[in-house]
Amino acid sequence: MGGLSKKATLLQELAPPAAALKIDAGTLFFDDAFTGQPERLAQALITAGALVEAYNHMGYDTVALGHHDLAAGEAALKSLAAQADFPFLSANLADMEGSLLFEPVAHVERAGMRITLIGLTGGPQTAAFAGWAKILPWQEVLPPLLARHSAASDLIILLSNLPASDNRAIAEKMADIHLIIQSGSSKQNMRPQLINNTLISQVGHDGKYQGQLTVEWPASRRWQAQERPILALQKEYDRLGWMLDKIAKKGGAEVVYKENKAAYQAFQQKEERHRQLAAEIAKMATADKKEHPPAATYTNHFHPLHPSLADDVTISKLLQRARKKANQVQRAGAAPNRDSQYLGSRACGSCHEAIYLAWDKTPHATAYQTLVAQDQNHNPNCVYCHVTGLAEENAHLGAALPESLQGVGCEACHGPGRNHRATAGLVPLPLKPAPSLCTSCHSAERDDNFNYQLDKGKVHGP
Ligand code: HEC
Ligand code: HEC
Ligand code: HEC
Ligand code: HEC
CATH class of the missing domain: 1.10.287 (Helix Hairpins)
Known part of the structure; x- marks a missing residue:
């Protein structure tokens, strides 16, 4: 979500605002299920609300619904849709009686063209989601929609959360769909691919890129010159x-x-x-x-949302507000303390004083304070890498962590020390720090220039 304020700046720099179409193919709001985790759900809803505000501010035309966007339930999704200045699209998300829950299509006029946008939600076809929604198969849904809208549309765009194989099948069967933007499972950007008369493209999932497709669309409505x-x-x-x-x-x-x-x-x-x-x-x-008039041409760019881009002030503010609110929710729901094998770094210092004093000056010692400064210290998506003795699976316990385990302490690398201390060092520590331990936190995503040989010498201070 941090990239949003940069995305807004980039969009302003890139787009001739009058002609640009701003669309999102789905899986914008949630990326996971929340069963049995009410604090995470509450936090995700706060984030989703901020996303809607941000997309309002950026002037989005439409957002299609992905399979994961159903995670918070019908009421939550409807309430988000009510806050949005743009329609949520899904032509195949139906209630249990088979009536559509959201708009199937949106019509937009740009550069003198009538553009029809269709949304499709992915997920197991016809399977019911928690008893309130089901996904209708595209084979049933698309033909009548195209019959209704093709003649009056210059350009038809499908925002598809379906798997890539379905999108290819659609392209092969339905030349009237000119462009498919997919939001399937791929983390990678996908350069546009022409299948039949449909261009298929996808921006990677992690929000690190903004896709920009510039199209010169002729009356022939074709990407390729026809057989002449x-x-x-x-x-x-x-x-x-x-x-x-x-x-x-x-x-x-x-x-x-x-x-x-x-x-x-x-x-x-x-x-x-x-x-x-x-x-x-x-x-x-x-x-x-x-x-045989000329065929269409396009240029495609994936713009990295680079840290050097300025932050959009409005969006920065609304994100900050959302973060604060979410952090408060997390704190309110903090789980009770647990019976721990971990002692905390100070306890190690009583026998390893020099190492303790040196470690205490490293960024690891203050890693938790880094989160506090950002109001993120109760965010389960952050804490487990900035404290000692938590893994991603039990990240929700972060809020109940004792102060002695805040920060990346000795035991984050050497393992829990209760037995080691009790035997004055006779029981060796179970863990010899290996590169894979470091990279479980220093993942490529978080630290792309991590170097074990260079960096391991810094863990006990300079
Ligand atoms: C009561 C004193 C004492 C405490 C407390 C203590 N250690 Fe030790 N530690 C020792 C002694 C003594 C050795 C040397 C053992 C040897 O040479 O076989 C040692 C060795 C080690 C080693 C070297 C590798 C190994 O396992 O033998 C590591 C790593 C280590 N300690 C980490 C820690 C950490 C982390 C803590 C805090 C959780 C800690 N120690 C707390 C006394 C202590
Ligand atoms: C539990 C997660 C975790 C583990 C395991 C971990 N680190 Fe870190 N490391 C962090 C965090 C978080 C920071 C940033 C702290 C801050 O600035 O608030 C950091 C910062 C650093 C820094 C200083 C910043 C920099 O990039 O120069 C070095 C060096 C470093 N770690 C090396 C290592 C090495 C080497 C290992 C493995 C032996 C390791 N870390 C294991 C979480 C971890
Ligand atoms: C997978 C482990 C991991 C997770 C999850 C994680 N961090 Fe970190 N964080 C790190 C590591 C490793 C570093 C040190 C990176 C470096 O030195 O380049 C770091 C450094 C930082 C820093 C200081 C350096 C900087 O880039 O400004 C901040 C601030 C920070 N993290 C905030 C967060 C927030 C906020 C979250 C949750 C949204 C989070 N982290 C989640 C591992 C993680
Ligand atoms: C970020 C990971 C990390 C943290 C935090 C860390 N260590 Fe280590 N420690 C290492 C690595 C890596 C080695 C070297 C292992 C090697 O070279 O094989 C090591 C080695 C040691 C050794 C044995 C060799 C030596 O230098 O004497 C002791 C004892 C030790 N650490 C104690 C501690 C204590 C006590 C703390 C906390 C005050 C601590 N370590 C914090 C990663 C860490």
Whole structure:
């Protein structure tokens, strides 16, 4: 979500605001289920509310609903839709009776074109979601929609949360859908791919990029020039012409085929065919120009939401407000303390004083304070890497962590020390810090220039 304030700045820099269409293909709001985790749900709803506000501010045209967007339930999703200045789209998300829950399509006019946007939600087809929604198969939903809207639309865009294989199948069957922006499972950006008359593209999932597709869309409504009969004739004409030239250069057919009557006759037939072709091509040229207007062109960019981009002030503020609110919810729901094998770093210091004093000056010692400063110290998506003895699975216990385990302490690397201390060091610590331990926190995503050999010397201070 941190990238949003940069995204807003980028959008302002990139787009000629009047012509640009701002769309999101789904899985914007949630990326997980919340069963049995009321604090996480509450936090996710606060975040989702901030996202709607931010998308309002950026002037989005529409957002399609992905499978994960159902995670918070019907009431929550409807209430988010009510806050949005743009429609939530899904042409196949229905209630248990089969009536659609959201708008199936949106119509937008840009640059004198009538654009129709269709949303499709992914997930197991026809399976029920927690008893309130089901996904209708695209095979049923799309044909009647296209029949209704194709004629009146210059350009049809499908925002699809379906798996890539379904999107390909749609492209193969339905040339009326000109563009598919997919929001399936892929984390990677996907360059546009042309299948039949449909361009398919996807921006990676992690919010690190902003996709920009610039399209020159002609009246032909085609990405590729259609089969033109004139081209085949021209090819044959050129090939024959090249052959005839070759013979001419060797002194002419009379000389070359002096000894071979059959070959000479064949040559004459080729000359005749060459003349015929010239006449046919001339005849077809006018019609060809009329029937085959130029095909569409596009350019595609994935712009990284680089840290050097300025933050949009409005969005920064609303995100900050949301973070504060979410942090308070987390604190209110903090789980009770647990019976711990961990002692905290100070306890190690009583026997390893020099190492303790040196460690205490490293950023690891103050990693929790870093989160406090950002109002993120109760956020289960953050704490487990900024404290000692938590894993992602039990991240929700972070709020109840004793002060001695705040920060990346000795035991984050050496393992819990209760037995080691009780035996004054006789029971060795179970963990010898390995590179994989470091990279469980210093993941490529968080620290792309982590180097074990260089960095391990810094863990006990300079
Ligand atoms: C009561 C004193 C005492 C305390 C408290 C103590 N250690 Fe030790 N530690 C020792 C002694 C003594 C050794 C040396 C053991 C040896 O050489 O076999 C040692 C060795 C180690 C080693 C070297 C590798 C190994 O396992 O032998 C590590 C790492 C270590 N301690 C980490 C810690 C950490 C982390 C803590 C806090 C959780 C801690 N120690 C608390 C006394 C202590
Ligand atoms: C439990 C998670 C965790 C583990 C395990 C961990 N780190 Fe860190 N590390 C952090 C966090 C969080 C910070 C940033 C602290 C801050 O600035 O608030 C950090 C900062 C650092 C820094 C200082 C910042 C920098 O990039 O120069 C170094 C060096 C470092 N870690 C090295 C290591 C090494 C080497 C290991 C493995 C032996 C390791 N870390 C294991 C979480 C971890
Ligand atoms: C997978 C482990 C992990 C998670 C989860 C994590 N961090 Fe960190 N964080 C790190 C590591 C490792 C560093 C040190 C990176 C470096 O030195 O380049 C760090 C550094 C930081 C820093 C200081 C350096 C900087 O880049 O400004 C801040 C602030 C920070 N994290 C905030 C957060 C917040 C907020 C969250 C939750 C939204 C979070 N972290 C979640 C591992 C993590
Ligand atoms: C970020 C990870 C990390 C933290 C935090 C950390 N250590 Fe270590 N420690 C290491 C690594 C890596 C080594 C070196 C292992 C090697 O070279 O094989 C090591 C080695 C040691 C050793 C044995 C070698 C030596 O230098 O004497 C002791 C004892 C030790 N650590 C104690 C501690 C204590 C006590 C603390 C807390 C005050 C602490 N460590 C904090 C990663 C860490």
